[in-house]
Each structure stands twice: as structure tokens, then as C-alpha cells.
Amino acid sequence: MSPHNSSTAVRVEDVTKSYVNGARETPVLRGISCEFPAGEFAFIVGPSGSGKSTLLHLMGALDLPTSGEIYLQGRAMSQLPQAERDRLRREEIGFIFQSFNLLKNLTALDNVLIPFMPVGQAGKFRDEAKALLRRVGLGDRLDHKPSQLSGGEQQRVAIARAVLKNPSLILADEPTGELDTKSGQQIFELLRDLQQERGATIITVTHDHRYIRDEDTVMEILDGKFASQRGREPQTT
Numbered sequence: 001m002s003p004h005n006s007s008t009a010v011r012v013e014d015v016t017k018s019y020v021n022g023a024r025e026t027p028v029l030r031g032i033s034c035e036f037p038a039g040e041f042a043f044i045v046g047p048s049g050s051g052k053s054t055l056l057h058l059m060g061a062l063d064l065p066t067s068g069e070i071y072l073q074g075r076a077m078s079q080l081p082q083a084e085r086d087r088l089r090r091e092e093i094g095f096i097f098q099s100f101n102l103l104k105n106l107t108a109l110d111n112v113l114i115p116f117m118p119v120g121q122a123g124k125f126r127d128e129a130k131a132l133l134r135r136v137g138l139g140d141r142l143d144h145k146p147s148q149l150s151g152g153e154q155q156r157v158a159i160a161r162a163v164l165k166n167p168s169l170i171l172a173d174e175p176t177g178e179l180d181t182k183s184g185q186q187i188f189e190l191l192r193d194l195q196q197e198r199g200a201t202i203i204t205v206t207h208d209h210r211y212i213r214d215e216d217t218v219m220e221i222l223d224g225k226f227a228s229q230r231g232r233e234p235q236t237t
């Protein structure tokens, strides 16, 4: 069997990541291997600073590992030309950032439409973007700028933006970090609906174990390595 069959959404192969600032090198990921089958609902957990966001950024093709390889739908990210990697990220991946990454001069609605602006298709998706904002409870905030929205509302805009392009892979970094329990539950209902309706693979970093169900896969990072995995056999490399 091919190690990268098409039913694997993401494969992480012996990945290390160090950040270099001047002469100082900070090792963050120290040899991580895992596979996320297409359509899986998975969580990455671990203490602050353990490398969760770093790993998620690598899986979202926002950055490349120091060593090892990330495969998205069987394609090795370090082997792809930058333009191809950018296209894949734009079309296939919905990324919900820990820091929202909203543009402060744009309304909530236009922030949701950002991914379609460079390709001139924002108009076509306007109604769907509005429907998504309603679905996350922001139907009456379409024209608000980020400074006129609460932290949780900004987070919901970021989620609607990630979902609008109907990505096969959604990577969410603490998507409920700013939300109360009820809003947090709504966000997870939305993410789980997407997984069911569209077969999307959803990988979420969270501190909040209340949203994790028994059947979900849970990977725990400690000190830049996987300490435990629930819902699958550990992998050795």
C-alpha cells in the first residue's frame, strides 16, 4: 500500500522545526510523525508553548519544517514550487488563526470574502458569506469593522471566512478561546456539521477538553513531541 494514499488528508513525517533568531536557535518540534485520514475530526492538545500552533502552521503550508516532510493529499510540501503551495493553501485549506487575522478597515462581511478578492470572485460569494455570518450568529453585524466587534465575534468572522471556500481541510487554532460555553458549542456544531456535510478533515488545537467527544482523535504534544494519541495506534519513526 502506498504510504500516501488519497484517503490521507495530512501526513506529517518526522518533522522538526527550529526558529532561528540571530545566533540563537529555538528547537520547537523535535520529531513528529502522524497521519490524519480524510474526513477525520481530530484535536491537538498540549501545554502553552509546546508547539501546537507551529505544527498547525506547517500543516497549513504556511511555513516549511526544518527537517522532515508534510504531505497534503499525498503531495510533499517542500517539493512544491512556492506558487503551487500558495494555490493549494488558498483553495484547499481553511485556516482559523489564533489571532483571527482580520483586516481592520474591512467590514465583517468583506473580511469573510477576503480569500476571493484577489481572484475577483467576491461578488459571487456574497450571499453565501452573509448566510454563513448568520449561521455563526452575526447576521446583524455584517457591516461592523473588527474594532466594533467583540473578541468572540471576531473569532466567528474568522471561522466564517475559513469555511466559505468549502475547503477539504480546516485547521483551527483555539477557535473557541474567546468564546463563552454556548458560543463555543455553536462553533463546534458548525465544524462538525461541515465534517458531516462535506467530508472535510478538521484538525483543531484546543485547551478546552469539553468539546472533545469520545470518538474523536486526540494528539497530545509535550515538549515538541507526541506524548500520547487517542483513537489510533502510536507511530514510530
Ligand SMILES: Nc1ncnc2c1ncn2[C@@H]1O[C@H](COP(=O)(O)OP(=O)(O)OP(=O)(O)O)[C@@H](O)[C@H]1O
Residues within 6 Å of the ligand: 019, 020, 021, 026, 028, 046, 047, 048, 049, 050, 051, 052, 053, 054, 055, 098
Ligand atoms: N517566530 C518565532 N521565533 C522564535 N520562537 C518562536 C517563534 N514562534 C514561536 N516560537 C516559540 O516556539 C514555541 C512554540 O510556540 P507555539 O506557538 O507553537 O506554541 P503553542 O503550543 O501554540 O502555545 P499556545 O498554547 O500558548 O498557543 C514557543 O516557546 C514560542 O516561544
Ligand SMILES: [Mg+2]
Residues within 6 Å of the ligand: 052, 053, 054, 098, 173
Ligand atoms: Mg498556539
